[in-house]
Amino acid sequence: MIYALIAAVLVAVDQIVKYLVMTNIPLGEHVPFIPHILELTYVTNTGAAFSIFSEHTWALALVSLFMSVVLALALWKNLFRHPLGKLTLTLLLAGAVGNLIDRALRGFVVDMFNVLFMRFAVFNVADICVVVGGIAAGLYYLFLMDKLEPREEAPDDNTDAEG
Numbered sequence: 001m002i003y004a005l006i007a008a009v010l011v012a013v014d015q016i017v018k019y020l021v022m023t024n025i026p027l028g029e030h031v032p033f034i035p036h037i038l039e040l041t042y043v044t045n046t047g048a049a050f051s052i053f054s055e056h057t058w059a060l061a062l063v064s065l066f067m068s069v070v071l072a073l074a075l076w077k078n079l080f081r082h083p084l085g086k087l088t089l090t091l092l093l094a095g096a097v098g099n100l101i102d103r104a105l106r107g108f109v110v111d112m113f114n115v116l117f118m119r120f121a122v123f124n125v126a127d128i129c130v131v132v133g134g135i136a137a138g139l140y141y142l143f144l145m146d147k148l149e150p151r152e153e154a155p156d157d158n159t160d161a162e163g
Contacts (some may be wrong), residue, residue: 003075003090010094014125015101018110030114041114043122046107057103064100068093084150087139093135098126 025031025042033040043074046057080086102109111122138146 001075003086007094007097008089010091010125010129011098011101012061014094016111017125018102022062022110025112033113037116038101039116040112041122043111044106044108045065045111045122046109057107061103063098063105064096067098068096071087072098080140080145081150082144083138084148085145088140089132091129092137093133095126095129095131095133098124102126103115111118 016156021042027039027042027044029042032038047060071089074080075086075093078086080089087150091097099109103109109124109126111124113124114120114122
């Protein structure tokens with residue numbers, strides 16, 4: 001299945017970037033990436049977005065595991081039949097699995113992308129997948145699903161039975 005391959009590639013990219021950051025940037029240090037826009041900053045996060053629930057890494061790992069299973073089932077069961085809808089679920093799945101790996105193996109999530117032109121949380125590739133996939137899935141469901149998903153024919157209630 002192409003969507004499983006896409007998810008696997010995105011998880012691999014996430015984990016490779018995290019590995020490169022951990023091995024090449026000291027914890028808490030910054031490396032220029034895109035001048036005046038983005039730098040790489042090695043930080044760890046035991047919580048979720050903006051470090052909320054930082055004392056509950058195990059609970060976040062369970063939520064990530066649960067969501068990974070739900071999203072994999074949604075893809076497998078064709079919750080969305082159109083490729084665009086499936087891609088949104090694939091992005092969400094890749095993000096959930098990428099951060100689940102960190103929480104399960106390290107006890108924290110490795111973050112590295114630091115936006116310089118505004119105050120924002122440091123984030124990673126998995127976070128990008130979750131945010132883009134979540135927004136895209138919401139937009140798909142609200143505005144495109146009715147137009148792109150094939151409609152199932154309702155069974156014909158009119159029977160020719162005489163009686």
